[in-house]
Amino acid sequence: MHTLRSRMIFSHILPILIIVPLMYIAMVYLLETQLFIPKLTEDLRGNARIITEISRTETFAPGNHRGIAYAMQQMQFDPNMRVIYMQPDGTMIYTNDPSYSNQMLEQLDVPALARLQSGDEVVITNYSFIERREDFIQVLQPISGAGSDVAGILWVSYYDSMLNNLFKDLRLLSLVVMFGFLLLGSLLGSILALSISKPLTQATQTIQQLAHGEGNLKLEEKGPKEVRDLAKAVNFLVERMLTLEQARRQLLANLVHELGRPLGALRSGIQALSQGAGNDPSLMKDLTSGMDEETARLQKVLDELAHLHDQVLGSLELNLEQTKLAEWLPKVLIPWQEMAIQKRINWETNIPSNLPQINIDHMRMSQVIGNLASNAVKYTPPGRKVNVNVGKTDQQIWIKVSDTGLGIPKQEQEKIFSPFFRGDQGRRIKQGMGLGLSIAHDLTVAHGGHLELESTPGIGSSFTVWLPL
Numbered sequence: 247m248h249t250l251r252s253r254m255i256f257s258h259i260l261p262i263l264i265i266v267p268l269m270y271i272a273m274v275y276l277l278e279t280q281l282f283i284p285k286l287t288e289d290l291r292g293n294a295r296i297i298t299e300i301s302r303t304e305t306f307a308p309g310n311h312r313g314i315a316y317a318m319q320q321m322q323f324d325p326n327m328r329v330i331y332m333q334p335d336g337t338m339i340y341t342n343d344p345s346y347s348n349q350m351l352e353q354l355d356v357p358a359l360a361r362l363q364s365g366d367e368v369v370i371t372n373y374s375f376i377e378r379r380e381d382f383i384q385v386l387q388p389i390s391g392a393g394s395d396v397a398g399i400l401w402v403s404y405y406d407s408m409l410n411n412l413f414k415d416l417r418l419l420s421l422v423v424m425f426g427f428l429l430l431g432s433l434l435g436s437i438l439a440l441s442i443s444k445p446l447t448q449a450t451q452t453i454q455q456l457a458h459g460e461g462n463l464k465l466e467e468k469g470p471k472e473v474r475d476l477a478k479a480v481n482f483l484v485e486r487m488l489t490l491e492q493a494r495r496q497l498l499a500n501l502v503h504e505l506g507r508p509l510g511a512l513r514s515g516i517q518a519l520s521q522g523a524g525n526d527p528s529l530m531k532d533l534t535s536g537m538d539e540e541t542a543r544l545q546k547v548l549d550e551l552a553h554l555h556d557q558v559l560g561s562l563e564l565n566l567e568q569t570k571l572a573e574w575l576p577k578v579l580i581p582w583q584e585m586a587i588q589k590r591i592n593w594e595t596n597i598p599s600n601l602p603q604i605n606i607d608h609m610r611m612s613q614v615i616g617n618l619a620s621n622a623v624k625y626t627p628p629g630r631k632v633n634v635n636v637g638k639t640d641q642q643i644w645i646k647v648s649d650t651g652l653g654i655p656k657q658e659q660e661k662i663f664s665p666f667f668r669g670d671q672g673r674r675i676k677q678g679m680g681l682g683l684s685i686a687h688d689l690t691v692a693h694g695g696h697l698e699l700e701s702t703p704g705i706g707s708s709f710t711v712w713l714p715l
Contacts, residue, residue: 262431270424274417275375282412283373286404287383291369293327294387294402315340326408330401332356334363339398343405362388362399382406445473449480509544512537549613564607564692571601571636571643578612579634582619591623592631601636604643604713610689614697617682618647618709625651626706638715642695645711653703662699663687686711 297318315331318340323329331340336356338349358368368386384403388396448465464484465477515537524530575597586593622632630650637644654662663683686709690697694714701707 259432259435262428262435266424266428266431270420274420277416277420278375278413279373282416283371283383286409287369287371287385290327290383290385290402290404291367291387293324294385294400297321297329297402298387298389298400318342326404328403328405330354332399332401334396334399336399356386356399356401357384358386359399362386363396365390365396382409442470442473445477449476452480452484512541564610566605566607568603569606569608570603571645572597572599574608575615575634575636575645578615579619582616582623585620586623586626586632589623589626590628591626592629594631595634597634597636601638601643602715604715606693606713607689611693614686614689614711615645615647617686618711621682621709622647622649622651622707625649627651641715643713643715645713646708647710648706648708650706653705654699654701654707655703659699659701663697683709 318329318331323342328343328346329341330338330343330346332338332354336353336359337351338346338354339351341347341350356362357370358366361368365388367388368384370382370384370386372382382403384401387400387402389398389400390396445465452465464481467474467477467481515533518533519530523533576595579595583593583595619632619634626632626649632650633646633648635646635648637646687697690711690713695712698710698712699707700710
């Protein structure tokens with residue numbers, strides 16, 4: 247009983263082991279008391295009445311005991327029925343039971359003799375479910391003589407062995423049926439228990455394999471609803487864990503790439519300085535400027551990793567302040583506007599001056615706008631345009647950053663906000679760790695808003711930040 251399978255098998259079989267024997271007892275008792283005994287009694291009474299009517303014929307006149315005894319000897323009685331004919335005082339005149347032959351012409355101990363002498367029919371039954379030897383059915387029928395006098399008494403009953411054999415056969419047949427049902431019920435209970443425990447065992451094995459890094463098995467979602475739900479949950483867990491494992495590997499690959507390049511540039515700059523490059527002011531300026539840019543890239547990688555750490559721990563906190571977008575947003579966009587000008591991209595902004603104040607975290611929301619503007623400039627070819635538009639509805643403020651770059655294929659749009667997703671080479675998000683849009687999405691949601699994407703391949707993309715007023 248230490249396994250769920252054994253307990254489930256026991257839970258299926260135990261009710262059968264209790265209910266079926268109780269049903270057997272109830273069925274046998276009802277059949278014997280409500281069907282067989284009443285039927286046998288009625289048959290016996292019918293036979294007694296027939297014999298009584300025969301004894302009243304002219305051939306066997308009442309009181310002619312010898313003639314009646316002779317006539318009964320000529321009758322063909324049921325071999326299972328004992329017949330005794332007596333005088334009104336209980337003296338036996340005839341019997342078909344050899345065991346009573348030595349009591350012929352003797353007075354018998356007749357039950358309810360007084361009632362019989364007064365002309366009443368007497369039916370006596372004795373039934374015991376446990377003990378067979380005392381079961382009997384007896385019918386005593388008075389035979390009327392001249393007037394209202396009783397000329398004789400007819401005593402008919404079934405032999406004890408007949409009743410014993412009848413009930414024995416009934417119970418034996420019922421036992422066979424009961425054991426058949428027990429066997430069938432136990433078999434079905436075991437099959438049902440195994441059918442439930444098997445998917446549970448498979449789910450356990452799948453989770454164990456997943457814990458050891460071997461989880462690639464998909465469970466079949468079949469069976470009862472609860473089992474299907476469990477299989478679906480395990481399959482979701484396996485898929486999720488595989489996705490996270492793939493993301494972990496992608497993160498490591500991205501880190502190697504993103505950290506390797508600036509560190510290599512920094513090391514080259516340090517080596518150049520150590521070899522006397524600092525003696526040339528122009529070269530010194532170029533080296534330090536390049537090293538500063540590489541350090542800035544490293545800082546951005548660290549900022550993205552810090553956000554990822556906060557996201558995993560669920561410890562992202564916002565320092566909300568009442569902010570006038572018309573004053574705050576242009577300052578945030580200045581670096582990206584300068585980058586666009588340097589790349590010969592047309593930069594346009596439309597920021598109404600009558601925008602209401604909203605509660606935002608300046609640093610976090612600057613990161614959102616910076617990521618969107620940076621991508622827009624990065625993936626817009628020279629000579630094309632980047633737009634930043636701001637507007638409001640009754641309950642929300644929206645900030646839309648639009649580019650006229652390559653656009654995003656439809657199959658990538660559903661994954662664009664997933665961590666580490668970088669898209670196909672030659673398209674968007676082919677550089678960096680693939681965390682920029684994921685961070686922008688999470689920070690927007692943390693502000694109670696949402697981030698929308700509209701993109702047409704070959705025409706461009708628009709990212710809209712929706713924030714509640």
